[in-house]
Structure formats: structure tokens, C-alpha cells
Amino acid sequence: MRTDKYVLQVISRSRFRSTVIFLLFFVTTVCLFGTGLFTENLKNGSQKLYGRTYADMIAVPEGYLDTTKDLLFKGKACSIMFKDDILSEVSGIEGVERVTPQLYLETLEMSCCDDGGIQIVAFDPSTDFAVSQWTDISRDLKGCQALAGSGGSLEKGDKITLFNREFTIADVLEETGMGYDNSIFIPYSTADEITSSEEYSFMFGEKTGLVSMLLVKKSPDTNINEVSRKVNEVLKGSEAKVYPIDELASDLRGHIELMADMMGIVSAFSVITASVALFAMVTLTFHQRRRIAGSMISAGCPRGKVLRYFLSEYLFLFAVGAVAGIVLVCVFLLPLHGELKELLDMPYKLVSFGGAVSLVARTVSVDTAMLAVGVSFTFFGILKTEPAMLMEEQV
Amino acid sequence: MIEGIKITKIFGSGGLNPLDISVKKGEMVGLCGASGCGKSTLLNILTGMLRPDSGKVIVNGSDISGLSEKKRTYLRGNVIGYVMQKNSLLPELTIMQNILFPSYTAKKSADEKKAQEIAERLAIGGQLLSYPSQLSGGEYRRAMLARILLLNTPIIAVDEPTSNLDPESAEIVRSMLKEANRNGVTVITASHDPLLLECTDRVVKVG
Numbered sequence: 001m002r003t004d005k006y007v008l009q010v011i012s013r014s015r016f017r018s019t020v021i022f023l024l025f026f027v028t029t030v031c032l033f034g035t036g037l038f039t040e041n042l043k044n045g046s047q048k049l050y051g052r053t054y055a056d057m058i059a060v061p062e063g064y065l066d067t068t069k070d071l072l073f074k075g076k077a078c079s080i081m082f083k084d085d086i087l088s089e090v091s092g093i094e095g096v097e098r099v100t101p102q103l104y105l106e107t108l109e110m111s112c113c114d115d116g117g118i119q120i121v122a123f124d125p126s127t128d129f130a131v132s133q134w135t136d137i138s139r140d141l142k143g144c145q146a147l148a149g150s151g152g153s154l155e156k157g158d159k160i161t162l163f164n165r166e167f168t169i170a171d172v173l174e175e176t177g178m179g180y181d182n183s184i185f186i187p188y189s190t191a192d193e194i195t196s197s198e199e200y201s202f203m204f205g206e207k208t209g210l211v212s213m214l215l216v217k218k219s220p221d222t223n224i225n226e227v228s229r230k231v232n233e234v235l236k237g238s239e240a241k242v243y244p245i246d247e248l249a250s251d252l253r254g255h256i257e258l259m260a261d262m263m264g265i266v267s268a269f270s271v272i273t274a275s276v277a278l279f280a281m282v283t284l285t286f287h288q289r290r291r292i293a294g295s296m297i298s299a300g301c302p303r304g305k306v307l308r309y310f311l312s313e314y315l316f317l318f319a320v321g322a323v324a325g326i327v328l329v330c331v332f333l334l335p336l337h338g339e340l341k342e343l344l345d346m347p348y349k350l351v352s353f354g355g356a357v358s359l360v361a362r363t364v365s366v367d368t369a370m371l372a373v374g375v376s377f378t379f380f381g382i383l384k385t386e387p388a389m390l391m392e393e394q395v
Numbered sequence: 396m397i398e399g400i401k402i403t404k405i406f407g408s409g410g411l412n413p414l415d416i417s418v419k420k421g422e423m424v425g426l427c428g429a430s431g432c433g434k435s436t437l438l439n440i441l442t443g444m445l446r447p448d449s450g451k452v453i454v455n456g457s458d459i460s461g462l463s464e465k466k467r468t469y470l471r472g473n474v475i476g477y478v479m480q481k482n483s484l485l486p487e488l489t490i491m492q493n494i495l496f497p498s499y500t501a502k503k504s505a506d507e508k509k510a511q512e513i514a515e516r517l518a519i520g521g522q523l524l525s526y527p528s529q530l531s532g533g534e535y536r537r538a539m540l541a542r543i544l545l546l547n548t549p550i551i552a553v554d555e556p557t558s559n560l561d562p563e564s565a566e567i568v569r570s571m572l573k574e575a576n577r578n579g580v581t582v583i584t585a586s587h588d589p590l591l592l593e594c595t596d597r598v599v600k601v602g
Contacts, residue, residue, distance in 0.1 A: 001492065001499040013487040013526070295483035298444060299542065300472020301500040302465060388436075388444035391481050 007312045021317045024278045029325025031270030033363045035263040042256050045349040054130045055215035059242040081210040095227040097219040100127040101211040119183040122191030134173040143190045145170040151181030163194045278374040293382045294390030396420040402450035423576040425595035426585040432602025434585035442477040442552045443467035472501035476543035480554040484527040491523040497546045513541045533564035550581045557588040
């Protein structure tokens with residue numbers, strides 16, 4: 001009898017047993033893959049912190065350090081401004097390779113909607129090394145053009161009105177995993193016109209040369225602590241201070257690691273629980289399996305084939321449970337990606353396809369190990385017992 | 396054709412004392428004795444389902460007690476058909492599938508027509524699409540016998556084939572075994588049923 005036909009018939013006839021085994025694999029996969037994917041997304045978002053700014057250090061006003069962290073890592077819209085007269089001083093320091101300013105403006109105005117603050121990020125295309133990593137167009141951005149983050153509904157060629165000026169979306173950036181995804185990027189020169197305009201004097205006091213932060217890139221083979229010390233010496237007396245990017249992100253990384261650890265505990269607990277349950281299920285059905293194995297062997301069926309029948313049944317339920325678990329996690333986590341990102345208030349970015357495949361492989365490996373532990377007891381019992389004893393024939 | 400020489404098997408306080416048995420080709424032999432005397436154990440040993448503690452089992456000139464599990468399995472599927480005392484149909488398969496199962500595993504062609512014919516003669520033709528749990532005790536035992544008859548092995552070993560059967564069912568089983576024997580099949584049966592033992596060529600007392 002063909003193994004697949006036998007297996008499907010056994011599964012359909014032993015619905016309770018099959019359902020329990022399916023559920024054990026399903027629940028384990030959901031826990032393992034779900035927590036794994038969630039954790040990997042958090043770690044991925046965390047790893048993007050550096051890549052997102054592409055800076056080694058950031059100079060911000062000392063009193064705005066927490067606001068800067070919120071802005072930088074959680075994407076909370078805000079306006080931070082100080083005079084950029086330190087720009088030339090910082091760029092001349094030994095060990096500093098590049099410096100570029102960014103200005104963050106929060107506007108409640110948008111012609112297309114009115115549902116809250118939009119973060120405007122003004123950058124200098126001539127010195128920028130951050131935005132340019134997401135699109136080549138940034139270097140040639142004209143005054144009436146803007147770049148849109150990946151999270152909004154804007155598309156290339158759309159027109160938007162910001163601070164009573166019309167901008168054309170020149171490009172949409174790739175996902176960064178942060179609030180930057182909901183930001184709009186404009187040239188620094190245009191932002192300078194806005195802050196110095198009489199129309200918005202109530203917000204910016206008609207000032208020019210305002211910056212929110214300086215992104216600093218150190219020269220290769222220089223010590224970041226040494227360079228930041230030198231920069232801070234130069235900045236002494238000004239309201240700004242330079243911070244290594246890792247130092248700014250350390251709190252957040254700590255939170256992410258804590259959350260990852262908690263997810264790991266949940267995963268481990270679910271695997272242990274499911275393994276014990278599977279083992280209990282296998283043990284409970286062991287007597288029945290022994291008799292069936294004895295019946296088959298008495299009818300001339302080789303032990304190898306008997307074990308193949310049993311293993312195929314487990315493997316089928318295992319495969320269906322694992323696939324269903326993975327699909328459920330994807331169906332749940334992928335459409336709610338945006339909502340989760342907002343809810344978490346921390347970097348969260350989907351892992352790459354390769355990362356997801358690796359996670360699936362890891363999940364399947366654990367499921368397989370669980371299956372091996374569960375069935376080895378039955379198989380060992382069947383292999384070592386005389387056929388007649390499997391049937392518990394009387395003397 | 397099948398010979399047991401000084402076979403022993405110990406189970407706890409009981410077991411099988413040294414026993415010699417010889418069954419010639421085409422013979423129908425009955426095993427009798429009190430309950431627990433070792434009739435089923437002897438059949439298990441003669442069919443390769445159980446290894447004896449000592450002694451030899453010679454089938455067609457070869458000692459099967461020393462054979463590998465693989466060879467003993469082959470023997471059960473191709474030389475000796477065995478109907479155990481305990482219920483041994485596969486619960487998830489239909490009666491037809493159960494009857495055909497040994498043919499599948501012995502890599503013989505599954506002759507559904509012949510299976511149907513045997514089932515009709517054993518008065519279970521209407522139950523072929525049923526599952527074992529839906530059968531009465533008598534029907535169940537006849538289905539087990541049908542499985543072995545279809546396999547068409549030169550030796551059939553049957554343990555208590557008529558126990559707990561109604562007289563009509565028991566008569567069907569007896570006549571089918573006798574007919575198989577008339578067709579050249581060697582039959583060894585353990586039984587308390589005097590009518591069945593009467594059908595045999597000779598009776599061996601065990602214990």
C-alpha cells in the first residue's frame with residue numbers, strides 16, 4: 001500500500017490524535033517563528049540605526065538630547081534649532097572627514113490632509129552623506145523638489161504643499177525602519193528661506209542658518225572617542241555637544257536586547273512545553289502503535305516499512321503544522337507591520353527575504369529535533385521488541 | 396516441511412517445555428492443550444514471530460530461528476501465513492484494504508476480485524468497505540482469515556480461529572481451512588474446538 005495513501009487514511013480516521021499532533025507543531029512554530037521574526041525585525045531596526053544616519057557622531061544642543069533621541073530613533077516629529085556657526089569650526093578639526101547639517105521642522109500644514117504633524121527634514125545636498133545612501137537623486141535635488149519617506153502614500157511625481165510652498169516628489173526613499181519613513185526631505189536652502197521668511201516668523205523668528213544637528217563622519221583609522229573629545233573642546237561654550245552615535249543609541253539597544261531576551265524565553269518555554277506534550281502524546285499512543293506495528297509485521301510487512309508509515313504520518317502533520325504556523329505569523333505580522341512599528345515606539349524593520357528564510361530553517365530545525373525526540377521512543381520500542389511481543393500475544 | 400526441535404521458551408513462571416513437532420507438507424495438524432500451556436507461543440515460534448530460548452525451527456530445510464528479522468518477515472509474507480489469536484486488523488483501513496495489505500507488502504499484485512471472492516465465501520462480502528471496529532467478533536476473525544487465504548502461502552498457521560464464534564461462523568472457518576488443506580496448503584491450528592480438531596489429520600498435545 002502506498003505510504004501517502006496509508007498516511008492520509010490514518011490521519012483522517014484518527015482525527016483526535018492527528019489534530020493534537022498538528023496543534024503541537026502549529027503552536028510551536030507560531031511561537032518560535034513569531035517571536036523569532038519579531039525579534040529579528042527589532043534587531044534589524046536596531047542595526048539600521050547606524051546605517052540610517054551613516055554618521056559616527058551627532059552634534060546637538062545639550063538640552064535637546066532626549067528630544068534628539070526621540071526624533072532620531074523613534075521618529076517623533078519636533079523642531080530643534082540652533083545657529084550653524086559651529087559648522088565650519090567642526091569641519092576643520094583633525095580627524096573629522098565630513099560634516100553635514102540637518103534641520104528638522106515640524107509642520108501641521110499639508111494641503112492633502114490634516115491629521116497631524118509632519119516631520120520635514122532639510123538637508124544640504126552638497127555635503128550630505130546620509131540621505132544620499134537611499135537615493136542618488138538627493139545630490140541634485142532642486143529647491144522645489146522633495147523626497148518622501150517610504151511610509152506615506154506619496155509617490156514619485158506627486159505634488160505637496162509645505163509651509164505654503166508647492167513641492168514635487170522627486171523620489172521615494174527605501175524603508176529605514178524608523179520615523180524617517182514618514183518624513184519629507186527638502187533642500188536646506190529652501191528650509192533656510194522658510195525660516196527666514198516673514199510669513200513664518202512666529203515659528204522661526206526670521207532666522208537664517210538654523211540647524212538641528214550636525215552629522216559628523218570621522219576619518220578612517222581615527223579613534224572616535226579621541227575625535228569626539230576634540231570636537232567637544234571646540235564646541236565648549238556653545239549650546240551644542242557631540243555624541244558618538246552608539247552612545248545615543250545605547251538605551252534603545254538595551255531595551256531591544258531585553259525584549260529579544262524575553263522573546264527568547266517565550267520561545268524556549270513554548271518549545272519545552274510542546275516537546276513534553278508531544279512526548280506525552282506519543283507515549284499515550286505507544287500501546288496502540290505497538291499493536292499496529294505487530295499486526296503489520298505479522299502480515300509480512302518489514303519493520304522498516306512500518307516505521308516509514310509511522311514517520312510519514314508524523315512528518316506530514318509536522319509539515320502541515322509548520323507551514324500553517326509560518327503562514328499565520330506572516331498573515332498576522334506583515335499586514336500589521338506599520339501598526340506594530342508605531343505601537344512599539346522603537347526601531348522595527350522587516351528582515352530581508354534571506355533573513356526570513358534563515359529563520360524558517362531555524363524554526364524547522366527545532367521542530368524536527370522535537371519530532372525526533374518524540375518519535376524515537378516509539379521507534380526504539382518497536383525496533384527492539386519481538387513481533388509477537390508487540391501484539392502482546394499470550395503464552 | 397516444518398519442524399520444531401527441542402523448542403523452549405520461558406515466560407515468567409510459565410513457558411514452553413522442550414518440545415518436538417514435525418508437520419509434513421500438505422498435512423493439517425491441530426495443537427491442543429489447556430489454556431496457557433504454550434500453544435500460541437509455539438505458533439509464534441514456528442512462524443518466526445518469536446525466537447525460542449533454545450531449539451531449532453526448520454522450515455523447508457532451513458533453520459529460521461537464526462534468521463535475520465528481514466528474512467523472517469519475508470518468510471511470513473511468502474511462505475507462512477499467520478492468523479494470530481489477537482485482533483490484528485489495521486483499524487484505519489477498510490476490510491478490503493486489510494485483506495489486500497499482506498499482498499501489498501509482499502509485493503504481490505493486489506487481486507481485488509479474488510479478495511472479493513474469498514470474502515463472499517467467508518460471508519463478509521458485504522463488509523468490505525466497513526472498518527474493523529464496525530465488525531462483529533465473528534466477522535472480524537473471518538476477515539483475518541481472508542487476509543491469509545488471499546496471500547496463498549504454502550503454510551497457514553491459525554491460532555484459535557473459531558473461538559467466540561457462533562456455530563455458523565465457526566463452520567464457515569472450518570470448511571475454508573479444510574478446503575485450503577485439500578488444495579495442498581499445510582495447516583497448523585491451535586484450538587479448543589473439538590469440531591475443528593476433528594477436521595485435522597492429527598492432533599499434537601502441547602504442555
